[in-house]
Amino acid sequence: MSAPQNFYAEVGGAPVFHRIVHRFYEEVARDEVLRPLYPEEDLGPAEDRLRMFLEQYWGGPRTYSDQRGHPRLRMRHVPFTIGPIERDAWLRCMRIAVDEENLSPEHREQLWNYLQYAAASMQNSEF
Ligand code: HEM
Numbered sequence: 001m002s003a004p005q006n007f008y009a010e011v012g013g014a015p016v017f018h019r020i021v022h023r024f025y026e027e028v029a030r031d032e033v034l035r036p037l038y039p040e041e042d043l044g045p046a047e048d049r050l051r052m053f054l055e056q057y058w059g060g061p062r063t064y065s066d067q068r069g070h071p072r073l074r075m076r077h078v079p080f081t082i083g084p085i086e087r088d089a090w091l092r093c094m095r096i097a098v099d100e101e102n103l104s105p106e107h108r109e110q111l112w113n114y115l116q117y118a119a120a121s122m123q124n125s126e127f
Helices: 007-011 014-029 044-057 063-068 073-077 084-100 105-122
Strands: none
Touching: 007 105, 014 044, 014 084, 044 063, 073 105, 084 105
């Protein structure tokens, strides 16, 4: 799956990605399923990584790869058990964040379809 490279600019660039990912991590911080998975006390660095990745994926700056190298996201998630409960918790938090953003219906659908697909592909446990 590849993203349209004009998406980042069309939706409004950096501030939009900052708001969505920040809102997502506010939900993660109080989620009983997700919070214990995050190894660091401070969620700020994890927020930066997800934001940089999404910006790059949708046609924004390539800072993620400059700092982290090839994404290899499935491999990077292997240390965490991600079953249907974790996947759904992640999507629940992301849904709140995306819905609060004032995207056009087309952009919203494009983003949401991708996030559902990506979350399913990160699943590494049946339970
Ligand atoms: C990292 C959980 C799905 C992108 C992480 C980390 C955890 C986690 C615990 C480590 C935090 C850190 O130090 O960065 C989950 C769970 C998911 C999920 C439970 C449920 C399906 C996704 C999806 C994406 C994503 C769908 C992309 C669309 C990332 C990125 C990182 C990360 C970019 C940082 C990788 C790095 O550079 O080290 N995730 N994740 N995750 N996740 Fe997820």
